[in-house]
Amino acid sequence: MNLVHTYLSEMRQQACAGWNRFWFTPADAATLALIRILTGAMLLYTNVVWMLELDSFFGQQSWCDRACAAITQPDRSVWSVHWILQSNGALWCAHGVVLALCAMLMVGFCTRTAAIAAWLATVSMANRVPLALFGLDQLNAMLAMYLMIGPAGAVWSIDRRLLDRQSRCGQGRVCSSVSANLAIRLIQVHLCVLYLAAGLSKLQGPSWWNGTALWQAAANLEYQSIDMTWLVHWPLLVNLATHVTVAWEVSYCVLIWPRLTRPLVLVLAIPLHLGIAFCLGMTTFGLIMLVANLAFIPPSLVRNGLAAIAPRFGAGGTSGAAPIDRQFAEPARLNAGPVVPRRKRAS
Amino acid sequence: MIGPCSVAPASALSHRVWSVYRPYLQAAYLNHGYHFFAPEPGPSHLVRYEVELADGSRQSGFFPDRTRHRPRLLYHRYFMLSEHLNALMDSGAAPEVVGAYVASFARRILHVHRGQRATLYLMRHLLPEPAAVLAGKPLDEPSLYRERLLGTFDAGGMVEQTSQAATAAVRRGASPERPVSQGVQ
Structure with missing residues (x-):
């Protein structure tokens, strides 16, 4: 009996410690900031494209008008501010504000406010035109939601510059916080659920088992942006690609966590999503999936990578001993791992 | 989850x-x-329409249309309209819901074309077998298209031939889906 009690007690302690370490260890906000820039850019592009036919999708005489919504969307939890916008003028003004908010999120100006407003706008627009949506909108809303939680404007942002000007400290400082980690963890877990659902749902279809599913995608003229019918000469390649797609999606939620397999899983994500982007005509969806996958790139790698591309981003302060920026830092919680002591910047 | x-x-x-x-x-x-x-990539779907104008002339069109709907994201928005409509019909959604969307599409088409009556069809673009493609069959071969009537609507939005009737007919197995004499591409 004692043995069982000790086992359960130890399990509880370790589970609690692991839970706290996973969610509440302070983390550098560099990865979150990179996701903010790219998600902001995608939201901006998405809304620029909506703008091309704003009246068609959001106007009084849209594809889904008020009379249609009264029957198709009786649920009040499917809210949308866009139903209040009666005139074209109001619609265009509101859309101008949405564009500005997306741009603010991208450049990191009043980042937290911009993230909240951009998420609200994204959900409002999604609920207004449910029939015109696809995976891009789901990912846009998901990323915008998690960007609200973390200090997405802690680095590489106008907010950062303004703060630096006030405090006279440089861009190279590490901005570690619990909420940065929390936001990244939420994106990671959400992606695991997403890929698992995507993979398991494919297992219901015979073509994903007999290896012809990717042929169906390649031979679909409406999706196609590049002629992929040459694949007809390579049936075994089609089989292989189909099986790898399912295996990759189903195993993602397991293999993405060990350090040994994580690079392999992320490298495989690139051809899969670029294939969707450039062969199936869903460039935006393929790219936003890759943006979401950035959540698994360590902040130090993000800093070094960006420093290599654009030196002004700076890779300074990437080590664990770098100072925590108190403006963005939050108090460490119980079992949240070691908190690095603040020390003077190297001159 | x-x-x-x-x-x-x-x-x-x-x-x-x-x-x-x-x-x-x-x-x-x-x-x-x-x-x-x-569960399967499956065939894609388009909405085809014919509009009768006040002067008696007729206009027709379909969506998504890659020649009109650019950039690609906008094309995909239109593509999702027709795909979701088909998904609703296939999933057994209430005929009133399907009918409401079809009527809304018709009102939009009549508004854009300033038409008197509009007839809408849901087109299914079947996927060719690999052997057919090897034999030289193009992806937009007219024999790969099927269509079913969604309904005819007048300028006031009054439904003359309801989509509910078409949906119910499909459910009864008496599908009014028929081959199309010409493809859309």
């Missing part, structure tokens, strides 16, 4: 849990199944 688990086929337990969280999931736009290209 609750959203994906609630998509059919789902257990009663999944549905119970989902119904508790539904307001939150829907309000936060998290109510997704993430069933991308599942």
